[in-house]
Ligand SMILES: *[C@@H]1O[C@H](CO)[C@@H](O)[C@H](O)[C@H]1NC(C)=O
C-alpha cells in the first residue's frame with residue numbers, strides 16, 4: 294500500500310513538474326493531419342506515402358505529434374512551436390515577433406513552416422535535408438500555428454502561466470486550448486471518439502464552411518505557404534476568445550466551453566484544409 298502511495302506521488306509530481314507547452318495535444322494534431330491527408334492530390338498523397346516512416350502505416354495522423362516528443366532532446370526546435378507577440382497588442386508582425394529568446398530572426402512557428410516547405414520543394418532532387426523529418430515538422434507546425442495561444446503574449450508564455458480551473462480541475466489556460474476543450478467535446482458529444490469528432494468537422498468543411506474553404510486554401514501572393522496570415526488570425530482569436538473571460542484564478546465551465554468550442558473546431562478545420570493545400574502546392 295505504502296509503495297503504491299509513493300509511486301502515485303512520484304507520478305503526480307512528475308506530471309506537475311514537466312512543462313506543458315506543446316501544441317494541440319495528440320488528438321488536435323491527429324485531427325488536423327487526418328483531415329489534411331484526406332484532401333491530398335494523387336501526387337501529394339504519393340509523396341507523403343513515400344516520406345512517412347514505416348511505423349506510421351501511411352497515416353499522417355500517427356506522426357503529427359512527433360515534433361512534440363523530440364523537442365526535449367532536439368532543443369533547437371523548441372522555439373519553432375509558437376510565435377508570441379507583445380502583450381495586449383492583438384496583432385502579429387513577422388519582423389517584430391518571429392524570433393527566438395536570443396532574438397534570432399525567423400526562429401518561430403511561421404519561420405519554421407516556411408523552412409520546411411522550402412525543404413520539401415526539393416523532393417525528388419538531391420538534398421542534404423531529411424525530408425521525412427521536414428514533413429513531420431511541417432504537419433505539426435501547421436497545426437500549432439492554428440492553436441490561438443501559440444500566437445499568444447510573451448510575458449505569460451502563450452497563457453502557460455495563467456492558472457485557471459477547467460471545471461473542478463486545476464489547469465493552465467494554454468493547456469485548456471491544447472487539450473481540454475477537445476477532450477471535453479469528445480467526451481460529451483462524440484462518444485469519447487476522435488474519429489466521430491473528426492468526421493463532424495469534415496462534414497462542416499463540406500457544408501457549413503463550404504463557401505469559405507477556397508479562401509482558406511489560397512495564399513495571397515504566389516507563395517507556396519502563407520503562415521503569416523494564420524498567425525495574425527491566431528492572435529486575434531487569442532484576444533477575442535482565449536484570454537477573454539479567463540483571467541488568472543478563473544473557473545471555466547459550460548459558458549466558456551460551449552462558446553469556445555466552435556472556435557476550436559474552426560481552427561482544426563482550417564489547419565487541416567491549409568496543410569493539405571500547402572502539401573498539394575509543394576508536390577504538384
Ligand atoms: C530549418 O530546418 C533545419 C533542419 O531541420 C533546422 O536545423 C533549422 O533550425 C530550421 N530553422 C527554422 C527556422 O525552422
Ligand SMILES: *[C@@H]1O[C@H](CO)[C@@H](O)[C@H](O)[C@H]1NC(C)=O
Pocket residue numbers: 346423424425426
Ligand atoms: C530521417 O529522419 C527519420 C525520423 O527521425 C529517421 O528515422 C531516419 O533514419 C532519417 N533518415 C536519414 C537518412 O537520416
Ligand SMILES: *[C@@H]1O[C@H](CO)[C@@H](O)[C@H](O)[C@H]1NC(C)=O
Pocket residue numbers: 493494497501555558559
Ligand atoms: C457544424 O456546424 C453546425 C451548424 O453550424 C454546428 O451546429 C456544429 O456545432 C458544427 N460542428 C462542428 C464539429 O464544427
